[in-house]
Amino acid sequence: MYAEYLLLENFIINFIILYVTKRFTRTDTSNIRLIISALIGAIYTLLVFVPSLYFMSNFIAKICISILLIIVAYNPIKLKKFIKLFTTFYTVSFVFAGGSFALFYLTNSRIYFGKGIFYIRDIAGFNPGFLVVGIIISLLFFKIAFQYIYSKLSKQNMYINLTVKLQNKKTKLKGLVDTGNSLMDPITNIPVIVVEFSAIKEILPISIQEIFTRYSENDLNLISEVMYKEDEILKFRLIPFKSIGMDNGMLLGFKPDEVILESDEDRKISNIVIGIYNNHLTKDNDYVALLHPEIIN
Known part of the structure; x- marks a missing residue:
């Protein structure tokens, strides 16, 4: 595993998740804030592999990091707005993770799961196109699911x-x-x-x-x-x-x-x-x- 690849992969995915969250919640924020927030999230994925910072991989630490990312990216003032951003952020994250994981499984890509994070084990044999396709498929599933749920509202x-x-x-x-x-x-x-x-x-x-x-x-x-x-x-x-x-x-x-x-x-x-x-x-x-x-x- 190469640190620079892990950092770049997570930065890109974090930025996309934050951007999609922004679009679905119609939040007015700048791309600079999204970039800074995505970078913080990417750096966090490296910190959890430092032995002295192992505690950063527990549930409470992950929630705190998520809250930090949302505050940095969107600066929500009202609690209701924060809750909306928080739930949308995690919903988008779960959809992306599920779509990407399923694609890696179907293509027999070698991935490793450890300390609450999964990453590509053999980066040399990884085709970046898989990641792009996974993101596109996840976006389509998310949009379809959103429209279905929305149509069921009273x-x-x-x-x-x-x-x-x-x-x-x-x-x-x-x-x-x-x-x-x-x-x-x-x-x-x-x-x-x-x-x-x-x-x-x-x-x-x-x-x-x-x-x-x-x-x-x-x-x-x-x-x-x-x-x-x-x-x-x-x-x-x-x-x-x-x-x-x-x-x-x-x-x-x-x-x-x-x-x-x-x-x-x-x-x-x-x-x-x-x-x-x-x-x-x-x-x-x-x-x-x-x-x-x-x-x-």
Whole structure:
């Protein structure tokens, strides 16, 4: 076993795990923090082989190191955010470890397990491509598992309050995360939140409000008049969609200044499009917006 290989392997894997954790939890942090945290984790794998530091391989030490890595990488302020990062970090780690271990087993690679760490015994005969394939397979399994679990969540847990801001105006809405909403803006390829016109009209220009009040959904007169009246401040775009009984529907959408998803730790989104639905999304008015599932991933 060569120390430099062990250090490099663990640094790369640690960085990927930390990066995937960042993406899945939507945590705002820099790559520099991830690199430093990944390096600390890689150095730890070397320390456990020092006889005088054998105690570093016990369960409590590993938990403490994990906590240190999360603090260095993400600097979570709230306990709930830390718990979310901690659980996601370990979930990703277990998936990566399982995927890589299974691949090594299937390819008859010689690996060694000791002091709570497994590593490649014969580094000279190891093909780095195996590690890359293992990571890709693990990512695919993780994404599939995440989507499956997410689809099983009850609607109650999928309700989200949000605030839409536009030109110094704002409105608060109750939205539903809709796994069937795959609408993307065809121009910028960013997710679309479908919102009832009645819920969003107060922040729209008066001239636009009047047009939507006169016409019904998917009306060509509405589309042509809005596109004619648009100005440089608020540019509309056409969003094609399909629904029951309508194969070629068309929504008018615009890019708000900001959307805030309300929770224990509010999250601001600027790269989003609001699609205006000139009708009701539900009969009982439980919600007035349909959120793209990618927004909360």
